[in-house]
Amino acid sequence: MKVLVAVKRVIDYNVKVRVKPDNSDVDLNNVKMAMNPFCEIAVEEAVRLKEKGVATEIVVVSIGPKVAQEQIRTSLALGADRGILIETEEKLESLTVAKLLKAVVEKEEPQLVILGKQSIDSDNNQTGQMLGALTGLPQGTFASEVVVEGDKVNVTREVDAGLRTVGLNLPAIVTTDLRLNEPRYASLPNIMKAKRKPLEVVSPADLGVEIKSTQTVVKVTPPAERSAGIKVADVAELVEKLKNEAKVL
Amino acid sequence: MTILVIAEHDNAALNAATLNVVAAAKEIGGDIEILVAGEACGAVAEAAAKIEGISKVVVADSAAYKYQIAEAMGDLVAELGAGYSHILAAATTTGKDFMPRTAALLDVNMISDIVAVESADTFVRPIYAGNAIATVQSSDSIKVITVRGTGFDAAPAEGGSAAIEANAADKTSATSAFVSEELAKSDRPDLTAAEIVISGGRGMGNGENFEILYKVADKIGAAVGASRAAVDAGFVPNDMQVGQTGKIVAPSLYIAVGISGAIQHLAGMKESKVIVAINKDEEAPIFQVADYGLVADLFDAVPELEKLV
Numbered sequence: 286m287k288v289l290v291a292v293k294r295v296i297d298y299n300v301k302v303r304v305k306p307d308n309s310d311v312d313l314n315n316v317k318m319a320m321n322p323f324c325e326i327a328v329e330e331a332v333r334l335k336e337k338g339v340a341t342e343i344v345v346v347s348i349g350p351k352v353a354q355e356q357i358r359t360s361l362a363l364g365a366d367r368g369i370l371i372e373t374e375e376k377l378e379s380l381t382v383a384k385l386l387k388a389v390v391e392k393e394e395p396q397l398v399i400l401g402k403q404s405i406d407s408d409n410n411q412t413g414q415m416l417g418a419l420t421g422l423p424q425g426t427f428a429s430e431v432v433v434e435g436d437k438v439n440v441t442r443e444v445d446a447g448l449r450t451v452g453l454n455l456p457a458i459v460t461t462d463l464r465l466n467e468p469r470y471a472s473l474p475n476i477m478k479a480k481r482k483p484l485e486v487v488s489p490a491d492l493g494v495e496i497k498s499t500q501t502v503v504k505v506t507p508p509a510e511r512s513a514g515i516k517v518a519d520v521a522e523l524v525e526k527l528k529n530e531a532k533v534l
Numbered sequence: 535m536t537i538l539v540i541a542e543h544d545n546a547a548l549n550a551a552t553l554n555v556v557a558a559a560k561e562i563g564g565d566i567e568i569l570v571a572g573e574a575c576g577a578v579a580e581a582a583a584k585i586e587g588i589s590k591v592v593v594a595d596s597a598a599y600k601y602q603i604a605e606a607m608g609d610l611v612a613e614l615g616a617g618y619s620h621i622l623a624a625a626t627t628t629g630k631d632f633m634p635r636t637a638a639l640l641d642v643n644m645i646s647d648i649v650a651v652e653s654a655d656t657f658v659r660p661i662y663a664g665n666a667i668a669t670v671q672s673s674d675s676i677k678v679i680t681v682r683g684t685g686f687d688a689a690p691a692e693g694g695s696a697a698i699e700a701n702a703a704d705k706t707s708a709t710s711a712f713v714s715e716e717l718a719k720s721d722r723p724d725l726t727a728a729e730i731v732i733s734g735g736r737g738m739g740n741g742e743n744f745e746i747l748y749k750v751a752d753k754i755g756a757a758v759g760a761s762r763a764a765v766d767a768g769f770v771p772n773d774m775q776v777g778q779t780g781k782i783v784a785p786s787l788y789i790a791v792g793i794s795g796a797i798q799h800l801a802g803m804k805e806s807k808v809i810v811a812i813n814k815d816e817e818a819p820i821f822q823v824a825d826y827g828l829v830a831d832l833f834d835a836v837p838e839l840e841k842l843v
Contacts, residue, residue, distance in 0.1 A: 302663075302665040378643045379634070380642070402779070408646070411634035413634075414630075414635045418639045419638050448772070449601075453709060454710070462779070499642065505666050505669075508667055515827070516828070520835050526826055534787070
């Protein structure tokens with residue numbers, strides 16, 4: 286079966302985020318960018334499905350500027366077969382992203398679409414679910430286990446109260462949580478091989494999707510600073526402070 | 535302007551997170567109605583009707599909503615919600631699951647995880663794991679919003695007497711079904727509602743060692759949480775994770791034990807009123823946000839803490 290994986294180029298997980306002095310946005314100039322960590326988990330899951338003989342082809346799609354090809358190449362080096370970049374310089378909202386992905390799903394007709402549950406920049410946690418609604422496909426969000434059996438997939442989800450498993454008819458959509466797998470690193474020979482794998486570039490217009498924005502960022506500010514307090518010498522002093530100074534015990 | 539709040543519940547009891555959502559709805563202003571979708575959820579509807587300031591409770595009682603499956607909920611809320619100005623739900627794993635489906639079906643964008651209301655169309659939400667705070671204005675005809683509970687003080691659970699109305703819509707999902715669940719069993723308070731939270735990190739070493747935290751927790755009525763590192767290492771289950779992608783907590787007292795303080799963890803607890811850090815590494819970043827820091831071996835300090843509280 287064919288698996289489609291969506292990946293996003295975001296600020297590197299380890300970079301300290303700074304807000305621009307004019308409060309218009311965060312400063313992404315000269316900042317290290319990388320694949321969104323949840324998307325890495327999505328790619329890894331697809332590759333494991335292929336290694337198990339469940340998946341036959343892995344198509345990776347990304348939406349973003351030309352340089353987002355880097356994240357597609359990384360996915361190809363990890364084991365995906367071909368890539369599609371929907372190239373745009375515009376900052377897109379989730380609904381538009383979902384509409385673009387819907388167009389790719391209609392064209393590619395994958396049996397399984399795997400996405401990260403959220404990107405670590407906007408922290409929206411929306412795209413997979415929106416894609417589910419637009420395509421009419423069922424979803425297994427926040428997945429910690431994915432088991433494909435015949436024309437069904439069982440997805441174990443990390444929920445507030447513990448774990449919940451849902452059974453979905455294929456085709457279906459899965460969004461990844463942290464403990465679904467531990468992504469591998471790409472080997473040097475595979476990075477070299479990835480350079481020769483096909484990567485198609487299309488525009489939103491090619492897919493017949495109009496870019497529409499309904500949200501305006503009024504301002505972006507740094508969070509309220511929390512200043513370091515005091516060090517206490519021992520547990521007795523700690524308990525005394527909590528009882529008499531902070532009055533929280 | 536009428537706001538539809540989607541109740542969070544387990545068919546037996548109303549989840550307290552709903553009260554925070556109602557509080558957010560009150561800040562937006564207008565009539566507030568509550569949808570209770572579940573199976574045999576009459577008691578939840580009655581509790582919802584008692585919340586102060588609610589004008590109507592709509593109950594969709596059907597096997598289709600027993601487990602609040604996203605496909606069924608998304609369809610139901612999109613159909614019922616079409617006439618409202620705002621649709622609000624808690625930013626729980628249930629709300630996060632179905633609300634984006636609802637938004638897409640209504641052809642609108644969604645505003646996730648709001649922590650403040652500026653006006654009826656402008657909301658404040660953390661981005662980049664809370665390292666930046668965005669104020670976002672929406673021009674969508676219906677605002678579909680999830681609410682982070684820690685941003686709003688709970689609305690009073692008593693004082694209202696809203697009419698309860700039944701809705702017969704059946705949106706049974708044809709493509710998905712509940713299979714099974716493993717729910718955490720604990721007599722301790724719920725993490726997101728507890729007044730005191732004590733959390734363990736990688737420094738706990740293993741799952742058995744969490745026992746020393748449970749002992750302190752049981753003595754002071756605290757909930758027990760964990761850092762991602764402790765959950766990834768398999769010490770404790772995922773439902774205990776506090777952080778950017780786990781639970782967001784803001785108790786009166788948060789005690790971080792053996793937690794270094796990665797930004798993803800801080801994102802889940804830095805709104806706590808008082809933060810205590812116990813860590814043997816005095817350079818650990820957790821001390822930069824702690825009101826009271828104790829540089830000590832947790833295996834000495836925690837048992838002593840249990841004795842002294």
